[in-house]
């Protein structure tokens with residue numbers, strides 16, 4: 177499903193983020209940036225060794241921050257690596273960190289004058305974030321950013337399974353923009 181906010185489209189789709197033909201895909205990395213499982217493992221496998229080689233020069237990534245590398249052999253030219261929060265009790269700053277992952281990723285997109293970006297469900301795998309909450313936070317943060325800043329044409333959420341897709345679709349349906357349709 178798809179909605180528009182200002183100049184930008186926000187889409188939710190079920191699929192594999194490594195196959196997306198966008199300017200940048202976001203990696204739900206860990207703070208070492210030295211590789212992991214889940215979507216991180218899939219991105220490094222599909223993108224080849226150039227991504228890890230560049231990650232090694234970056235000095236890690238604090239929780240809630242984001243850093244950009246080449247996309248290596250991926251269809252996407254760039255990977256934006258962000259370290260999501262590990263979910264503990266919901267009272268340990270998780271929502272702020274998760275929002276920050278999205279804000280920082282979009283700031284990098286603008287800085288590099290990229291126009292299209294795809295996000296996975298950050299923190300929704302081994303980091304254990306409750307998916308409905310994560311979907312709401314992700315959507316609210318992205319819509320707010322798109323309404324505050326121009327320059328981005330497309331934000332696509334790529335969800336790996338049907339239940340996660342359903343939660344993100346619900347979040348997109350119900351998010352309130354000030355100038356959306």
Ligand code: ADP
Pocket residue numbers: 191192193194204205213214215216218260296297298299300301302303304334335336337340
């Ligand atoms: P985290 O450590 O941030 O929880 P994970 O990689 O464990 O990160 O999971 C994040 C989300 O990415 C999960 O919803 C998982 O199902 C999903 N995922 C795993 N592989 C892919 C892929 N190739 N494309 C898109 N999403 C993926």
